Amino acid sequence: MTNSLESISLIATYSAMAVYTLAFILFTVDLAGRAATDGQSTPTRWLRSAMAVLVLGFVIHFGADVTRAISAHRVPWANMYEFGLTATLVLVGVFLGINLWRDVRFVGAFVSGFAILALGIVTVNFYVAVSPLPPALQNYWLVIHVCVAVLGTGFFATGAALSASQLFQQSREEGKLQTRSWRFLSAFPSSESLEALAYRILVIGFVFWTFTVIAGAIWAERAWGRYWGWDTKEVWSFIIWTLFAGYIHARATRGWRGRPAAILSLIGFGAVLFNYGIVNIFFKGLHVYSGL
Amino acid sequence: MASRRPSDPASLQPVDLADVTSDFDSPDAPRKNRLDDPIRGPKLGPLEFLRWVWRVLTSMRTAIILLVLVAFASIPGSLVPQRSSDPNGVSIFRDTNPELFKFYESIQLFDTFTSVWFSSIYLVLFISLIGCIVPRTMYHWRILRAEPAAEPASWARLPYRRSERATQGAAVALDRAETVLRKAHYRVVRDDTSIRAEFGYLRETGNLVFHIALVGILTTLAATGGFGWSGQRVIIEGQTFTNQLASYDSFHPGSWFAEQQLDPYGVTLESFTPEYTKDPVKDVWMPIDFTATVTVTEGDATHEVILKVNEPLVAGNSQMYLLGNGFAPVITVRDPQGTVVFDQPVVFLSQDSNLTSVGVVKVPDGLSEQLGLQGFFYPSAVDLESGALSSNNPEPTNPTVTFNVYTGDLGLDSGVTANVFQLPVESLTQIAGRHTGTDVVLSPGEVFELPGGLGSIEFTSLRRFIGVEIRHDPTQMGVAVSTFFIVAGLLASLGTRRRRVWVRVRGTARIPELEWGGMSRGDDPRLDAALDRLVEKTRQTSTDKVTGE
Numbered sequence: 093m094t095n096s097l098e099s100i101s102l103i104a105t106y107s108a109m110a111v112y113t114l115a116f117i118l119f120t121v122d123l124a125g126r127a128a129t130d131g132q133s134t135p136t137r138w139l140r141s142a143m144a145v146l147v148l149g150f151v152i153h154f155g156a157d158v159t160r161a162i163s164a165h166r167v168p169w170a171n172m173y174e175f176g177l178t179a180t181l182v183l184v185g186v187f188l189g190i191n192l193w194r195d196v197r198f199v200g201a202f203v204s205g206f207a208i209l210a211l212g213i214v215t216v217n218f219y220v221a222v223s224p225l226p227p228a229l230q231n232y233w234l235v236i237h238v239c240v241a242v243l244g245t246g247f248f249a250t251g252a253a254l255s256a257s258q259l260f261q262q263s264r265e266e267g268k269l270q271t272r273s274w275r276f277l278s279a280f281p282s283s284e285s286l287e288a289l290a291y292r293i294l295v296i297g298f299v300f301w302t303f304t305v306i307a308g309a310i311w312a313e314r315a316w317g318r319y320w321g322w323d324t325k326e327v328w329s330f331i332i333w334t335l336f337a338g339y340i341h342a343r344a345t346r347g348w349r350g351r352p353a354a355i356l357s358l359i360g361f362g363a364v365l366f367n368y369g370i371v372n373i374f375f376k377g378l379h380v381y382s383g384l
Numbered sequence: 385m386a387s388r389r390p391s392d393p394a395s396l397q398p399v400d401l402a403d404v405t406s407d408f409d410s411p412d413a414p415r416k417n418r419l420d421d422p423i424r425g426p427k428l429g430p431l432e433f434l435r436w437v438w439r440v441l442t443s444m445r446t447a448i449i450l451l452v453l454v455a456f457a458s459i460p461g462s463l464v465p466q467r468s469s470d471p472n473g474v475s476i477f478r479d480t481n482p483e484l485f486k487f488y489e490s491i492q493l494f495d496t497f498t499s500v501w502f503s504s505i506y507l508v509l510f511i512s513l514i515g516c517i518v519p520r521t522m523y524h525w526r527i528l529r530a531e532p533a534a535e536p537a538s539w540a541r542l543p544y545r546r547s548e549r550a551t552q553g554a555a556v557a558l559d560r561a562e563t564v565l566r567k568a569h570y571r572v573v574r575d576d577t578s579i580r581a582e583f584g585y586l587r588e589t590g591n592l593v594f595h596i597a598l599v600g601i602l603t604t605l606a607a608t609g610g611f612g613w614s615g616q617r618v619i620i621e622g623q624t625f626t627n628q629l630a631s632y633d634s635f636h637p638g639s640w641f642a643e644q645q646l647d648p649y650g651v652t653l654e655s656f657t658p659e660y661t662k663d664p665v666k667d668v669w670m671p672i673d674f675t676a677t678v679t680v681t682e683g684d685a686t687h688e689v690i691l692k693v694n695e696p697l698v699a700g701n702s703q704m705y706l707l708g709n710g711f712a713p714v715i716t717v718r719d720p721q722g723t724v725v726f727d728q729p730v731v732f733l734s735q736d737s738n739l740t741s742v743g744v745v746k747v748p749d750g751l752s753e754q755l756g757l758q759g760f761f762y763p764s765a766v767d768l769e770s771g772a773l774s775s776n777n778p779e780p781t782n783p784t785v786t787f788n789v790y791t792g793d794l795g796l797d798s799g800v801t802a803n804v805f806q807l808p809v810e811s812l813t814q815i816a817g818r819h820t821g822t823d824v825v826l827s828p829g830e831v832f833e834l835p836g837g838l839g840s841i842e843f844t845s846l847r848r849f850i851g852v853e854i855r856h857d858p859t860q861m862g863v864a865v866s867t868f869f870i871v872a873g874l875l876a877s878l879g880t881r882r883r884r885v886w887v888r889v890r891g892t893a894r895i896p897e898l899e900w901g902g903m904s905r906g907d908d909p910r911l912d913a914a915l916d917r918l919v920e921k922t923r924q925t926s927t928d929k930v931t932g933e
Contacts, residue, residue, distance in 0.1 A: 221665035224672050227693040288907050295878055302874060306867055314694045317614070317705035317853045319860065321469050322497050327462040331455045338451035344906075345444035346400045356452070363455075375462060376473065 097163035098222050104156035105177065105215055111149035112184075112208045118142035119201035123276035135279075139197055146204055150184045153211075157181050164222040169238040170229060172372050176214030179368075180207050182246030186293075190250065196289065198280050202253040213369075233311035241304040245364055247297030248336075252361035254290035255354040258283045262351060287350065291343050294357055298336045305329050316378060324377035328367035335360035397523070398444045398516055441508075442515035450509040457505055461496035464488060468497065510602055517595045524588045531573050532582035535886050542901040544912050546919045547890070554889040554896035557922065561887045561898060564921045570885065578888040583881070587905075590876025597869035604862030610640035614855040620712045620729045621847040624652040624681075627700060627854070645856065647700025650681040654688070656709060656848040660778050668737050669778050676706055676850050691852075701856050708851030710734045710741055711761055713785050714844040717747050720837050725750025729847045732761045733805065738775040739763050744807050745787075748796050751839050756790040756807045758817070773825070785843045787824040788817030789834065881908050885918065898922070 118138050125136035157178055161168040168174045187203045190196050225234075262283035263269050269277065280286065308329065313319040320326060339360055342353035372379070440446060465473025474494050478485045492499035536542060550557035554577070562574050570581035615632035619625050627649050629635060659673040676691040680699050691697045697704040712729035719725050725747060732743030745757035764777035765784035773786060790812035815835050816822045824832050826843035833840050882905040891897035902915045 223663045223665060224661050224670055227671055227674050230672070231694045233694075288909075291907075299874060299878065302871065306871065309867075311694075313860070314696065315705075317696065317703065317707070317855050318857065319863070322461055322466055323469055324462040327458050331458050334451050334455040334458075338448045338455070341444055341448045341451065344401060345398075345448060348445065348448060356448075371462065376465070376470065377462075378469075 095163075097159050101156045101159035101163060102215075102219070104152050104159065105211065108149050108153035108156055109208055109211050109215075111145060111152060112204050112211070115142050115146040115149055116201060116204040116208060118145055119197075119204055123198070123201055123279055126276065126279040135197065139200075142200055142204075143191075143197060146184065146200065147188065149204075149207075150181070150188060153177075153181050153184065160222070166225065167235050167239070169242055170225055170234060171218075171220055172368075173214055173218040173220055175238065175242065175368070176210060176218060179242045179245045179249075180210045180214070182242050183207060183210075183249045186246045186250050190293070194289070196254075199250075199253045199257060202257070203250065206249060206253065228315050231311065231315070233307060233314070237304060237307040237311050240300050240307060244297050244300030244304050245368070247293055247300060248361050248364050251290050251294035251297055252358055254286050254293060255357040255361075258286035258290060258354045259351060259358075261286055262354075283350070287343075287354065290354070290357060291340075294336060294339060294360075298333075298340060301329075301333055301336065305333055321378075323379060324371055324375040325367070325379035328363065328371050332360060332363045332367060335363055397520065398442055398447075399439050400444050438515065441512050446512055447509070447516070450505060450512060453505050454502075454509060457502050458496070460493050461502075464493045464496070466496060467494050506602075510599060513595055514599060517592055517599075520588075521592050521596075524585075524592060527588070528585055532571055532580040533884055535578060535580055535888065536901070536903075539886075539899070539901050542886075542903055544902040544915050546900040546915055548898045548900070548919055548923065550889070550891075550896040550898050554898070557896070557898050558887065558889060561900075561918075561922045564918055565885065565887075567921075568918065570883075578886065581885045581887075583883045583885070584905075585882075586876050587880040587882045588877075590873040590878075590880065592873070593869050594873030594877060597866045597873060600866035600869065601863055604859050604866060608858040608862060610638040611645070611858045612638040612856055613641045613645065614853060614857075616707075616851065616853050618731050618849050618851050619651065619653045620731065620849040621653050621655060622729075624650050625852075626650045627702070632854075645701070647702065648682075649699045651697070651699065651704065652679040652681070653677075653850060654679055656850050658709065658778070658848075670737070671778070674706060674709060676709075691850075702854050703856075705853045705855070706850055707853050710849055710851075711739065711763065711780070711783075712847045712849045713743075713759075713761055713783070714847060715745050715757070715759075715785075716842040716844045717745070717751070717755065717839060718842070719751055719839045723750070725839070727844070729849070730759070731849050732759065736775075737778065739778040740775045742805075744805055746794050746796065746804075746807070748794055753791040753838065754794045754796075755834075755838070756792070756794050756809075756812055757841065758788040758790070758807050758809065760786045762786075780846055783828060783846050785826045786817070787826075787832075787841065789815050789824060789841075791815055791838070881911070882906070883908065883911055883914070885915070 119142045122136045122138040122142055125138060157168050160174060160177065164170070164174075169178045184203065184207050187196070187199070257277075257280055260269060260274070261277055261280050264274060264277050265283055281289075308326070309319040312321070312323075312326075335356060339353055339356040342348035342356050371377070465477055467474050477488075477494075488494060492501070496502055539545065548557075558574070558577075558579060562572055562579055565572050565579065565581045568583070570583045571585075572579060572581045613636065615635040617625055617631060617633050625631055627646050629643055629646065654677045656674070656676045658671055658675075660669045661672050662668070663670050674693055677688065678691050678697065679686055679688050680697070682699065689697050691704065691706050693706055696706075710732060711734075712731045714729045715726065716724060717726035726745070730743050730745050732741035734741045739761075740763075741761040743759045743761065745755075745759060747755040747757075760773070762773050762775040762782075762784045763779060764775050764781040765773045766776050766782075768774050773784060788809075790807060790809060792812035795808050795811070814820055815838075816824050816832075822835065824841070826832060826841070828843055828845055831840050831842045883902060884904075885900065885902045887901075888899050889896055890899045900915060900919055902911050904911045
């Protein structure tokens with residue numbers, strides 16, 4: 093029973109990747125179509141289908157996550173594979189959620205592309221079968237601490253997509269990137285609106301990350317006897333927090349808005365990826381829960 | 385309420401704050417850059433130079449650079465093993481890279497977070513922070529007691545405006561607008577023909593609380609950290625740990641530690657029960673639960689407590705954490721006459737998930753020669769094809785001890801502190817065990833007669849031990865309180881918009897109109913909708929006197 097659910101989850105993960113790929117193609121076709129009409133940023137009919145396909149992918153992905161949780165009898169974020177699976181789900185969810193509030197479909201290609209890459213890497217490299225939890229992880233703080241970390245990561249990823257678009261758009265506004273292949277940027281809002289949007293998303297990510305660090309500290313006090321001990325994961329969480337604190341200040345500082353702030357945001361997201369992908373696998377420390 | 389607004393916010397803000405308060409304070413002043421180039425070198429005397437240094441130090445740009453610097457300066461702390469979190473890693477590094485070790489040591493890379501260079505960066509950051517928040521707090525204090533800002537000279541420059549017919553007369557409409565604004569928690573000042581209203585003081589309050597709380601954390605650590613202490617201890621089943629300095633296997637006092645800080649109490653390990661399950665995929669045993677039953681004696685009171693991972697035990701002013709466990713076989717050594725010369729449980733350290741463990745027995749006295757035993761313990765011993773033993777289960781289904789037996793000078797009298805887990809085998813003579821032709825393999829109750837009539841060794845019985853950390857951390861309370869304010873300040877600051885709304889009477893006496901204008905500090909696209917709601921509510925109140933909201 094458990095095993096079959098587990099394989100259903102894996103099949104669903106692969107299906108979600110296939111559906112996301114279709115969504116990615118449709119998002120790109122839309123951008124290309126918009127670029128052809130030169131300067132016009134009216135969405136093509138492909139955009140609606142892209143969004144519909146993305147929602148379908150999200151539903152399948154959600155199913156993969158839930159079946160994984162049921163087969164493991166716990167939250168689906170107790171090892172690297174599960175973290176990646178859930179964080180990507182949150183990323184797509186954040187993107188869909190933001191669209192209810194404001195039209196950001198233009199970064200759909202970015203988001204779906206990133207989701208495919210992330211899911212692919214996670215499934216191929218980090219997949220582990222469901223296994224029991226060591227005593228240190230059997231705690232409700234696992235639910236809280238990792239959940240807010242997943243949420244923070246999802247918002248940081250969306251913010252990074254917007255900051256990257258902002259950088260390209262700003263170069264284009266300055267007269268660079270005028271070739272045909274960059275014309276899709278005409279479908280994007282001005283770099284200033286992209287920055288304002290990225291800022292709002294990243295600030296939410298920052299709040300979640302603050303909670304991640306605090307919940308982690310409380311748990312560390314329970315499990316390891318100290319709330320902060322500069323474990324490698326703690327070091328990198330601190331680095332991420334500090335970089336995004338710098339980003340938030342940059343937004344309020346003359347001479348640092350615009351490009352420098354966006355670069356800081358991307359460096360910050362780079363640190364998030366590093367903390368997940370590199371620190372988990374190659375660094376020694378107390379957070380040895382990759383399951384690999 | 386003070387009648388005048390603080391006039392010169394400029395000197396109280398970081399020089400390069402983007403949403404400059406002076407702009408916000410007088411929206412129709414030309415966007416004059418009061419410090420076109422704040423970071424240009426001075427040409428004047430020492431006092432001006434100091435002022436310039438201070439302005440640079442407290443500027444936002446410096447804060448960002450310092451934040452990024454702190455982030456980058458932390459990286460070595462994750463690449464190089466740290467004494468604080470991984471002392472063993474530091475020793476290994478010393479042994480494998482002695483040359484590089486010296487270099488790293490000279491630049492304090494093994495103590496990154498207490499190093500001179502890391503400390504200086506964060507101290508400068510905090511000085512910059514304090515230099516920024518003190519004047520901002522003073523300024524905000526004045527703003528909090530001041531009236532809402534005066535009406536702008538040029539309404540045309542306001543980003544959001546509305547006009548609305550006042551069908552029941554100007555005075556009535558203005559009354560209602562005032563009510564609506566007050567209900568929306570604006571601070572309101574009303575006169576005959578206009579209203580000025582201001583909202584969102586919590587934004588700056590939260591911002592300041594957040595930053596002051598950061599200083600609170602640093603102050604707590606500096607002021608109370610030195611009183612903390614921690615120590616490690618192994619407790620074998622049946623043993624009692626009494627909380628005094630001599631009882632600890634290792635102890636790390638803070639710089640202001642005094643021995644009287646150790647509250648007197650005793651902790652006896654009654655039993656330790658682990659629970660394992662087999663990982664179906666990787667086919668290895670995994671622990672799923674560790675339960676230590678202990679008796680705590682404080683004064684005359686004795687009570688039984690369960691100690692688990694994630695569930696520390698509180699005793700006296702300290703907390704005890706369950707961090708490790710393993711087996712402690714009881715070894716009895718007798719001389720040729722049968723007199724017991726050694727009889728105690730010996731802690732064996734586990735080496736793998738099936739708890740294959742290693743330990744050392746040292747018998748310096750009672751036999752004709754000093755005796756050293758290098759032991760291997762297998763909870764569930766099975767024979768490998770090679771003839772060696774292995775353990776296939778962490779539970780003691782077939783507990784077996786094997787020994788390599790040595791005689792010679794154990795080096796215990798040399799005055800150098802000896803590691804209890806190491807035998808100086810190079811200078812000893814092996815008389816039994818692997819590669820001698822006489823294997824020493826013992827199950828509980830079995831006895832091995834030492835060659836040459838030296839005596840005998842018995843694996844008498846088996847016990848378990850736990851490794852605990854005992855800690856007193858006086859910084860916890862201060863850091864927890866500061867952290868609460870960090871979160872509260874952050875949420876208040878990010879969740880609040882700083883807005884100003886003015887209402888004035890226009891039009892003619894016969895057809896009066898209310899004109900609304902609004903502006904925000906920083907990005908606030910939602911002010912547009914907020915203004916709509918205020919106008920709408922005022923209109924509703926006009927037509928239906930009863931509805932308040």
